[in-house]
Amino acid sequence: MSRLNELRDQLAAYAQRKHLSPAICDRWQAWQAEDQAALLAYAEELQLGENQLKDFLDWLEEIALRDETAIQAVLGQIEIRSALASPGSRHDKLKAVKTALRKMRYPRLTQLEASARAAVQALDLGRSVQISFPPAFEGDEITVTFRARNTSELQERLSRLQQRVDDGGFQHMFDVLDEV
């Protein structure tokens, strides 16, 4: 009982320090005590504020429900713990933990994002040509932007683009949009 009280006090103190809304606190406190404590450890380490916590609450609840596991078990997975233990600033750790958690929450979407990045890299078009996919990969168009200071640069960009069309590099870009 005293451990529960202690946890409640720790959580209340954290909420006060971070000016968390009652809605966030209520949701967090509705969890099992072990789950509350597991997230509190991450929150303290990463100094999570209201918006970051909301993402954590959403993703953790959804992963736990989908995988039929406890939230503390999700936070105890090696990918998340490694991210927290990664070197760098608190901001770097936060980014690493969120990336790992998002990958766990959206495995196929993050795989698609990785494939898209790899496909752009494989085109090897240099910094003067930029390729972008539609927002959230919704759509069937890719945007190609390039800069040139004179006609020879323009010619060079165009011929590299043509080369990538001919060797199937661009086809792969369009294929990525349907990759799952």
Added chain:
Amino acid sequence: MTIYQPTEILIERGEEKTPVVQRALAKLPQTPVRIVEKDWERVGAQTERQAEDKDAFGAGKRRLFFTRQRSRFLEHCPAGTPGLVCCNYLVVSLISNCPMDCSYCFLQEYLANNPVLKVFTNVDDLLAEIAQVVDRQPWRQFRIGTGELSDSLALDHLLGFCSDLVPFFASRNNVLLELKTKSDCIDNLLSLDPQGRVVVSWTLTPAVIADAEEHGTASFTERLQAAQRVQQTGYKVGFHFDPLIEYPEWETGYQQTFERVFTTIDPRRVAWVSLGSLRLTPTLRKIMRQRFPRTRLLCGEEVLCADGKWRTFQALRVKMYRTLTAWLNELAPHVPVYMCMETAPVWRKVFGRSPMCDKDIARSLTAPNLGQQIAAP
């Protein structure tokens, strides 16, 4: 299917003698009745609502309120959002709110502050309004549905609206009525002759999803048996696989569902099939989290789309659409298939083309149906 039992019947003063009220009172003799003034919904209902339990939306479904519709009945389907391909569908609502309680239902947000299940008593005004529109344009083909703000049939055993609607549409040759349902309340339909002008359509999901998420509805088997009976009576039927739910066993689940549908139902007399991805606004997600904390529907891989709704990310839902349309092509090759609330790029990826305009889809859905008198088997 859960039998609807209101906790209270509220009747706007002056509407007590209308046929629909009389029918309902005869069917629900034990339910307390209260006569309320014209402005009760705006004034009294809101005050009473505050005293209700935490799930005010759920409680509101059990208060049956009879009133007059004072605005227009006929509207364009709100699914016609800019940026999405529209099928030029019209809707009328004789009922606002639904006795069923699907976890994903948009009414939870759309009618969040609505404290009742509202039934409009002036069905004659509705029919007059439709007649005025469709009779003025005899060259145009219309599709009109009643399943936008409620289930078209779930309360028909109490309200009997079908006996007004079916003969009216049966007598016109440029309009189809669609009755959209997740119920098996078809008894009133069986004695009516639709003259080929009424499509009864069922929203279907694999049984495992229906059982978990579509609370108070008829089971998958009950819906299918009801569809078979109305088809045998001479109605055309339709099916809406909307929302499509992406879950670990979705391929097996939908394949078995399709096979059961098209071994039970004669595909030659299916008017249309629609497919539509699960789509949720951020507010609806929040409501679902509160009302249905164990729902798995919030665990999919969704992205926020340009219309402000979360959908399964495009590559995954295109895969689902392609898989499902391929099966439909095998099982029911002549049935028109369309997608609801999808973008032109998704249409191109699934069907190889997108409609030139909204009338394109409407034409493809009405052409095979109108002018064909459906012979009873």
